[in-house]
Amino acid sequence: MLYLFIFILGSILTSFYMVVATRIPNNESIVKPRSHCDKCHKQLKWYELIPILSYFIVKGRCPNCKNKLSILYPLLEILGGILFLISFLKFKISYDFFLSIILSSLFIIISITDFKYYIILDSVLIVSELFIIIINLLFKTNFLFYLLSGLLMFMIMLLVKKLGDILFKRESLGGGDIKLMFVIGTILGLKLSLVSIVISSFIALFYALYSLYILKKEEIPFGPFLVLGAFITLLLKNSILSLII
Ligand SMILES: [Zn+2]
Numbered sequence: 001m002l003y004l005f006i007f008i009l010g011s012i013l014t015s016f017y018m019v020v021a022t023r024i025p026n027n028e029s030i031v032k033p034r035s036h037c038d039k040c041h042k043q044l045k046w047y048e049l050i051p052i053l054s055y056f057i058v059k060g061r062c063p064n065c066k067n068k069l070s071i072l073y074p075l076l077e078i079l080g081g082i083l084f085l086i087s088f089l090k091f092k093i094s095y096d097f098f099l100s101i102i103l104s105s106l107f108i109i110i111s112i113t114d115f116k117y118y119i120i121l122d123s124v125l126i127v128s129e130l131f132i133i134i135i136n137l138l139f140k141t142n143f144l145f146y147l148l149s150g151l152l153m154f155m156i157m158l159l160v161k162k163l164g165d166i167l168f169k170r171e172s173l174g175g176g177d178i179k180l181m182f183v184i185g186t187i188l189g190l191k192l193s194l195v196s197i198v199i200s201s202f203i204a205l206f207y208a209l210y211s212l213y214i215l216k217k218e219e220i221p222f223g224p225f226l227v228l229g230a231f232i233t234l235l236l237k238n239s240i241l242s243l244i245i
Contacts, residue, residue, distance in 0.1 A: 006088045007081035011051040014080025014108050018073065021112035024121055040065035051077040080108055083231075090235055095139040099187050102128055102135075103231040107224065110180070114221035120176030125183050132186050146186045153185030153193050154178060177222050184230045192233050195240055200229025 023030050035044045042064040048054045055074040062069065087100035106128055113119050136143040157178040164172025185193045204225035211217045233240060 003085060003088070007085050008051075009081075010084025010104070011077040011081040013084075013105065014077045015049075015051045015073075017080070017105060017108045018076060018112065020124070021109045021121075022116075024123065025113055025117045025119060037062040037064060037067060039067040052081075076108060076112075080104065083107065086235070095135065095141065096234065096237070098135045099132070100231070100234055102131055103187065103227055103234060106180075106183075107227040107231060110227055111224040114176070114223040118174070118219065118221055120174070120180055120223045122176075122179070125176075125179055129183055129186065132183070143186075146189055149188070149190040149193060150182040150185030152190060154182040157181045173222065177226060180223055180226055184226060188230060188233060191244065192237060192240065193230070195244065196229040196233035197226070198229075199232055200225045203228060 019035065020030055033043070035049060036042060037044070040062060042062070044054075048058055048063070050057070052074045055069060055071075058069070060069050060071070061067065083104035084101060087097055087104060091097035091100055106124070109124050110120055113121055113124075132146075133143065136146065157173065161173040161178060181193070181197075184196060188196055200222075204220065204222055207225065208220050211220050
């Protein structure tokens with residue numbers, strides 16, 4: 001029962017994150033108007049707002065204009081539920097659980113905004129950082145250490161960007177990636193953040209090859225990979241720490 005509750009919570013929050021990630025970049029309000037069909041703008045009824053299920057209730061089409069709805073919506077909601085469930089299975093209700101939830105949420109939102117618009121929203125990073133501070137206060141951690149880790153990660157990324165810009169003679173890392181790494185630094189601390197960048201770069205490299213040779217696209221967003229690497233690092237924290245110390 002509890003597992004089901006955590007899964008549903010993850011998918012409900014994910015459907016809210018999708019609203020945030022698609023409306024804010026277009027300067028639309030996230031509260032008004034209520035969710036509507038992108039094509040005919042008809043407001044959705046309550047049963048069309050149930051995460052995952054509503055897609056199947058309306059058979060993947062807007063009941064009003066029969067416009068096809070993206071399969072990505074229910075898939076992302078399922079993914080959100082799974083990420084929340086993994087977090088709970090791994091950490092139960094603990095400090096790491098809340099960090100894992102924040103990373104799961106960031107992963108959903110940043111994947112949408114970075115793949116779709118090549119941006120990482122400042123507002124999303126600021127709200128995440130506020131939650132991180134609250135969690136650190138609740139669990140009475142040494143937040144100064146995490147704050148300094150975040151600042152150091154920020155400076156390292158800035159340095160990498162400057163070097164990359166000179167080396168490749170074009171924008172190598174976006175400003176959003178650098179700010180995101182500050183947030184990840186305050187979540188993971190210095191050592192684990194460095195490990196997470198290695199993991200992220202490794203996954204991003206595979207995606208870059210796929211993108212370049214299959215999709216024929218040169219520009220790839222790095223944000224989703226940074227968050228994914230951080231999420232994996234947090235899950236494997238104990239094994240990684242025992243390896244590097
Ligand atoms: Zn419609």
